[in-house]
Amino acid sequence: MEKLMDLMEREISAAFEKAGYDPSYGKVTVSNRPDLCEFQCNGAMAGAKTYKKAPFMIAEDVVAALGEDTIFTKAEVVKPGFINLNLKGEYLAGYLNRMAEDKKFGVTEAKEPKTIIIDYGGPNVAKPLHVGHLRSAIIGESIKRIGRYVGHKMIGDVHLGDWGLQMGLIITELKHRQPELVYFDDSFEGEYPAEAPFTISELEEIYPSASARSKEDEEYRNEALEATHLLQMGKRGYKALWQHILNVSVADLKKNYANLNVEFDLWKSEADAQPYIPDMVAYMKEKGFAYEDEGALVVDVKDEGDTKEIPPCMILKSDGASLYTTTDLATIVERMKLFAPDEILYVVDKRQELHFIQVFRCARKTGLVKEDTRLSFLGFGTMNGKDGKPFKTREGGVMRLENLIADINEEMYKKIVDNRSVRDKDAGETAKIVALSAIKYGDLSNQATKDYIFDVDRFTSFEGNTGPYILYTIVRIKSILNRYVQEGGDLLEGTLLAPVNESEKNLMLMLTRFGATVENAFEEKAPHKICAYIYEVSNAFNSFYHETKILSEEDKEQKQSFIRLLELTKNMLETSIDMLGFSAPERM
Numbered sequence: 001m002e003k004l005m006d007l008m009e010r011e012i013s014a015a016f017e018k019a020g021y022d023p024s025y026g027k028v029t030v031s032n033r034p035d036l037c038e039f040q041c042n043g044a045m046a047g048a049k050t051y052k053k054a055p056f057m058i059a060e061d062v063v064a065a066l067g068e069d070t071i072f073t074k075a076e077v078v079k080p081g082f083i084n085l086n087l088k089g090e091y092l093a094g095y096l097n098r099m100a101e102d103k104k105f106g107v108t109e110a111k112e113p114k115t116i117i118i119d120y121g122g123p124n125v126a127k128p129l130h131v132g133h134l135r136s137a138i139i140g141e142s143i144k145r146i147g148r149y150v151g152h153k154m155i156g157d158v159h160l161g162d163w164g165l166q167m168g169l170i171i172t173e174l175k176h177r178q179p180e181l182v183y184f185d186d187s188f189e190g191e192y193p194a195e196a197p198f199t200i201s202e203l204e205e206i207y208p209s210a211s212a213r214s215k216e217d218e219e220y221r222n223e224a225l226e227a228t229h230l231l232q233m234g235k236r237g238y239k240a241l242w243q244h245i246l247n248v249s250v251a252d253l254k255k256n257y258a259n260l261n262v263e264f265d266l267w268k269s270e271a272d273a274q275p276y277i278p279d280m281v282a283y284m285k286e287k288g289f290a291y292e293d294e295g296a297l298v299v300d301v302k303d304e305g306d307t308k309e310i311p312p313c314m315i316l317k318s319d320g321a322s323l324y325t326t327t328d329l330a331t332i333v334e335r336m337k338l339f340a341p342d343e344i345l346y347v348v349d350k351r352q353e354l355h356f357i358q359v360f361r362c363a364r365k366t367g368l369v370k371e372d373t374r375l376s377f378l379g380f381g382t383m384n385g386k387d388g389k390p391f392k393t394r395e396g397g398v399m400r401l402e403n404l405i406a407d408i409n410e411e412m413y414k415k416i417v418d419n420r421s422v423r424d425k426d427a428g429e430t431a432k433i434v435a436l437s438a439i440k441y442g443d444l445s446n447q448a449t450k451d452y453i454f455d456v457d458r459f460t461s462f463e464g465n466t467g468p469y470i471l472y473t474i475v476r477i478k479s480i481l482n483r484y485v486q487e488g489g490d491l492l493e494g495t496l497l498a499p500v501n502e503s504e505k506n507l508m509l510m511l512t513r514f515g516a517t518v519e520n521a522f523e524e525k526a527p528h529k530i531c532a533y534i535y536e537v538s539n540a541f542n543s544f545y546h547e548t549k550i551l552s553e554e555d556k557e558q559k560q561s562f563i564r565l566l567e568l569t570k571n572m573l574e575t576s577i578d579m580l581g582f583s584a585p586e587r588m
């Protein structure tokens with residue numbers, strides 16, 4: 001479906017041409033003086049030089065050429081040569097009627113859908129999820145959904161961290177605590193037990209104590225490093241333990257992500273890339289990309305234009321162990337082989353930028369990816385507390401995601417019960433739904449690359465630019481529609497008529513921007529643009545609602561028209577929040 005802006009532009013361009021000017025001057029933009037007009041064309045100013053003519057005169061010619069039979073109610077020339085435009089209400093209503101019929105509400109689907117792997121979440125097994133992982137999950141999930149909406153094949157991969165030192169630490173700690181376990185018996189050749197020798201809560205206690213001890217006890221740390229290495233070399237008992245750790249953690253992670261309304265298509269992990277390492281390393285050596293430097297194997301990735309030093313990309317440590325870079329490179333090999341993606345997008349903390357610069361350059365230089373495969377990094381900022389420092393618990397510790405969510409749920413529950421518009425038995429469920437909107441919208445409404453302050457009071461407020469405010473608006477619309485149906489109205493009847501007042505027109509104009517907004521949000525990987533948009537739509541709706549009698553409208557067709565507008569507003573808001581990864585309750 002063509003964008004409204006393009007349709008207007010076509011009309012104005014034709015008038016430029018008819019008046020003897022180049023049609024390319026007919027560009028139309030949203031007015032920057034909404035008090036004067038809705039849209040404007042500044043082409044006459046741009047053309048003045050070419051035609052050696054006062055812009056005002058050009059604009060007058062164009063407006064004359066436009067004539068009476070146009071889609072505008074007003075086309076007015078103002079000094080020095082702007083053409084101010086207002087759209088005809090009937091035309092606007094007709095456009096919205098077509099939008100309502102369009103299955104994507106005016107979003108143009110990608111003509112050539114791309115296969116895009118999106119690497120997000122990135123939790124480390126056996127370590128509890130903390131708020132640092134929250135942003136990746138929220139932002140990544142949203143970009144995945146927006147991409148799908150515009151028609152791309154988005155493959156979300158959680159890319160578990162399961163190959164690093166934390167594994168060696170857990171194995172070492174277990175060995176100290178339970179040396180009799182069969183996994184530590186090198187002579188054992190039978191089948192290992194199917195049941196893990198620990199539960200998730202035990203695991204979550206084991207890791208921090210191992211980590212703490214390794215910081216004080218050098219010998220212990222070396223033991224853990226050795227265990228990590230042996231695991232990576234495929235030692236049988238350690239592999240079996242690793243599998244247990246993975247299984248127990250993944251079950252827990254799935255539960256946590258489900259609560260966040262985050263779903264991954266792939267539950268792959270660093271370990272899955274291991275089989276690709278030997279060939280990759282051999283190839284890099286053979287082709288002369290990789291060389292030895294103080295025992296380690298590295299690939300140079302610096303570039304002439306670099307303003308800061310980019311150190312070589314390390315492929316293997318001197319003891320032959322693989323690193324974070326190795327795993328990421330081998331994962332690229334794996335992804336190319338399994339999915340041949342057009343793009344791999346990483347949604348990771350921006351403090352890891354250097355790592356990704358090295359990995360991307362190395363992958364390109366050594367030809368691990370096709371020339372036209374994009375590797376992109378969306379580095380997000382830190383979530384800070386009100387004190388401007390990274391978000392912590394009240395006691396100053398690392399905040400666990402589960403606790404954070406529980407806190408917000410509780411806060412929301414109190415507010416909802418205070419509001420008392422929901423019967424008590426629903427309040428708990430409703431609180432969860434609204435709390436998720438508070439958390440996600442609070443995050444997504446900021447530009448991803450920036451740090452932001454997690455302000456519980458502000459995020460959970462029903463007023464202002466918040467998730468609960470958007471949900472409140474949707475719930476308000478739903479309740480009007482329900483009442484309409486209860487009073488015998490049919491939601492499917494009628495069509496949208498020209499707006500009856502300014503606020504209705506404003507809402508209608510706002511809705512026409514949906515398509516362009518979503519497409520642009522995807523292009524720029526910027527969910528915050530959808531947030532800004534639905535905030536404006538909600539404000540426009542609420543003004544309309546306050547100024548217009550909807551259910552008490554006596555003219556049947558006019559009332560049906562209002563209902564159509566409400567339906568469309570609701571559908572577009574709900575589609576938008578689905579792209580942001582949350583939903584609205586029936587009541588609040």
Ligand code: ARG
Binds near residue numbers: 161346
């Ligand atoms: N597990 C990593 C962390 O917690 C994030 C992984 C990001 N993805 C990647 N392919 N490196 O920092």
